[in-house]
Amino acid sequence: MSLSNLGSATATNSSLNQKNATNSLQNKANFLPNPFDLHDPQILDRVYLTHVTDDEFCDTNIIFELVSSVVLxxxxxxxxxxxxxxxxxxxxxxxxxxxxxxxxHCVHQTTLWILQNLRSYSWDAKALITLAAFTLEYGNYLQLNRVTTTDTLGNSLRVLNQVQTRKISNDVTELVKYIVDMLIHLNVWATWSADGYDPVDVPALTDALQEIPVFVYWTIASIVASTGNLVGVSDYKLSAYKERLSRVVEELVKHLATCERQIRNVDDLTSRTNNYRKPKDIVDCLKALIHRNGTDIPQIYQGNVQVKSGLDIFKQKHVLLFISSLDRIQDEITLLNSIYERLQENPKESKGFMKEDFKILWIPIVKKWDDIQIENFKALKSGIKWYVVEYFSELPGLKIIKDPELIGYIDNPIIPVFNPKGIITNEDAMDLIFQWGIDAFPFRKSDGNDLKLKWNWLWDVIKKATPGLLVKVDRYIFIYGGTNKKWIQDFTLELEKIKRHETIKRADVIIENYQVGKDDPNRVPSFWMGIERKKQNKKHQETVDCKIQEIVKDLFCLRRDPQGWIILSKGHSIKLLGHGEPAYQTLVEFQNWKDKVLEKEGFDIAFKEYYQMKAKEISGREPCEVLNVDTYSSNVIGTISCPNPMCGRVMEVSSIHYKCCHRDEPNNLGV
Known part of the structure; x- marks a missing residue:
């Protein structure tokens, strides 16, 4: 074969090879999708198929620092x-x-190839490793472009890399700088994801994850295209890649902004929870529930008057924390107004606690404040005598309040009680206060148990003597008896009048009455025998036992009243052991104290106040007696009861005369 024929054959083969290469490229192009024709969900599906795990170690912080120093x-x-x-x-x-x-199409293929080879790396590592690989060539060009004429090795490498004939276009520089800047968002997402936030608390992290694979895809695709332009094997329009990447970045940034707010809330809640669990004092505890960080908002009011000192008003105080919605809480407000009044009264000290050290604070819980809710709140606040938190946005510590392991408010009103150290002494004193009122002071669970021990035995005796007796927590009960049938008839008649009175109906008061022995007189002796069995002669060691013995003595004192006796209770909480005459007079003169039923936040309180006034009045007319005995022949000294029906107790023997030893004591007027 001649050289000319060989040359012709060579040219022909070269032409065929080029044609075959072109056909091959076209076949691949027909098989591979153009990434610009794919929607983001389609890209997401393809990229997810390449991701296996992210347990391969990568120094992402170091790589980012090195890459940034080269590109920037x-x-x-x-x-x-x-x-x-x-x-x-x-x-x-x-x-x-x-x-x-x-x-x-080939950029798409190479991008998937890179993702497949980096399948065991985290999403941020995939992008950074690819950018680092680009920086090898990019940095080499920058470095060789700066060599001096005296640098022999550098100049040789410069010639070999043909740096003198190449020039990096602005669109390559701008795109890779943009990528470096945008990778900060990816790094932020990766850092937050690694911190282990609960998806329930930070759902935006999961939302952001939907953008991350697409973000990584277009980052790598942009780097692949930039590399081709850098070495001169391609001339991609890089602005198209930047546009697709920027659209993903825009969505990612929105999600990250939401993430930041949610994480800030989570971190704030974590800090608040820690402060609540281990507070410095009650003020620190309340701040965790109420205050926004670094502010004194919300404000504290007492009624309609703002408390200038804010939460510091509760320093060294016990706090009854009333937590409720705005709906149907008038009964609770009335009850707590009553407790507030009782805390101002004597005696100031009880069970080793000072009443003035107990404060009531209301935190209203509202899902969404609007004009109607605000007006409703202000109307309720105007009728409150104690402290109120005023705010019209989301309460900072709401999740602590609703956490069942911390406070556990759901929808029904609760009253957790805190001591001055900020520690809960009663998770919910609501039922305790509703049942026993101020008698439950200082409102610990043990105080309720003591009250049950104090009175349960008497209720057992009463129920045996009064078949059909039903005790409900919101109802007032008069239990009464005596030997004077006329007094019983008159008392019953007046009581029925009051039950039908308009004031009682308006106050939504329900009164029930039971006469001991009405249907079976034989039950009366068993009633008093039941009380007699509770009497003890031994010295009482327990406080509750001592109180029970005092009740027994008071009941036997009532038994000797020639008129009759009464027991007034609200639910199981016995409010008064009273004598017949002042109790009857209190009913007769209801017109004089009817308004107090509303003003005093309770029928029992208004009744007891007027009863005590009448009892003192009657006792004043008939003071305890002193009986002088000039001649007494018996060697045995007899026992004589005080003639005053309001007393009736056995008189104390002093020398040769009798005198009552209970001279006008307040306890004789009823408990």
């Missing part, structure tokens, strides 16, 4: 001698990007 031409903030992944991995990716043909 800044001085690295850290000194590094080695990092993961190693050089072969970076060089392999770099070579793959350099050999990518000038077609978007």
């Amino acid at each position: 031409q800044t001085i690295p903030k850290i000194s590094v001698t080695s990092f993961k992944p190693e050089f072969p991995t970076l060089k392999l990716i770099s070579c793959q990007m350099i050999t990518t043909r000038n077609d978007p």
Whole structure:
């Protein structure tokens, strides 16, 4: 074969090879999708198929610092001698990007190839490793472009890399700088994801995850296209890649902004919860529930008057924390107004606690404040005598209040009680206060148990003597008896009048009455025998036992009243053991104290106040007697009861005369 024929054959083969290469490229183009024709959900599906795990270690912080120093031409903030992944991995990716043909379909193919090879790395590592591989070539160009004429080795490498004939276009520089800046968002997401926030608390992190694979895809695709333009094997329109990447970044930034708010809320809640669990004092505890960080908002009011000192008003105080909605709480407000009044009264000290050290604070819980809710709140606040938290936005410590392991408010009103150290002494004193009122002071669970022990035995006796007796917590009960049938008839008649009175109906008061022995007189002796059995002669060691013995003595004193006796209770809480005459007079003169039923926040309180006034009045007319005995022949000294029906107790023998030893004591007027 001649040289001319050989040359002709060679030219023909070359032409065929080029044609075959072109056909092959076209076939691949027909098989591979153009990434610009794909929607983000389609890209998301393809990218997710390449991701297996993210347990392969990568020094992302170090790589980002090194890459940033090259692309942005800044001085690295850290000194590094080695990092993961190693050089072969970076060089392999770099070579793959350099050999990518000038077609978007091939960019897509190379991008998926890189993702497949980095399948065990985290999402942020995939993008950073690819950018580091690009920086090998990019940094090499920048460095060789700066060599001096005296640098022989540098000049030789400069010629070999043909730096003098190449020029990096502005769109390459701008795109890679943009990528470096945008990778900060990816790093933020990765950092927050690694912090282990609960998806329930920070759902925006999960929302952001939907953008991350697409963000990584377009980051790598942009780097692949930039590499082709950098080495001169392609001339991609890089603005198209930047546009697609920027659209994903825009969505990611929105999610990250939401993440930041949610994480700020989570971190704030964590800090508040820690302060609540281990408070310095009651003020610190309340701040965790109420105050926004660094502010004195919300404000504290007493009625309609703002408390200038804010939460410091509760320093060294016990706090009854009333937590409720605005709906149907008038009964609770009335009850707590009554407790507030009782805390101002004598005696100031009880069970080792000072009543003045107990404060009531209301935290209203409203899902959404609007004009109607605000007006409703202000109307309720105007009728409150104690302290109120005023706010019209979301309460900072609401999740603590609703956490069943902390306070546990759901929808029904509760009253947890805190001591001055900010520690709960009763998780919910609502039922305790409703049942026993101020008698439950200082409102510990043990106080309720003591009251049950104090009175349960008497209720057992009463129920045996009064068949059909039903005790309900919101009803007032008169239990009465005596030997004077006329008094019983008159008392019953007056009581029935009061039950039908308009004031009682308006106050929503329900009164029930039971006469001991009405249907079976034989039950009366068993009633008093039941009380007699509770009497003890031994010295009482327990406080409750001593109180029970005092009740027994008071009941026997009532038994000797020639008129009759009464027991007034609200539910199981016995409010008064009273004598017949002042109790009857109190009913007869209801017109004089009817308004107090509303003003005094309770029928029992108004009744007892007027009863005590009448009892003192009657006792004043008939003071305890002193009987002088001039001649007494018996060797045995007899026992004589005080003639005053309001007393009736056995008189004390003093020398040769009798005198009552209970001279006008308040306890004789009823408990």
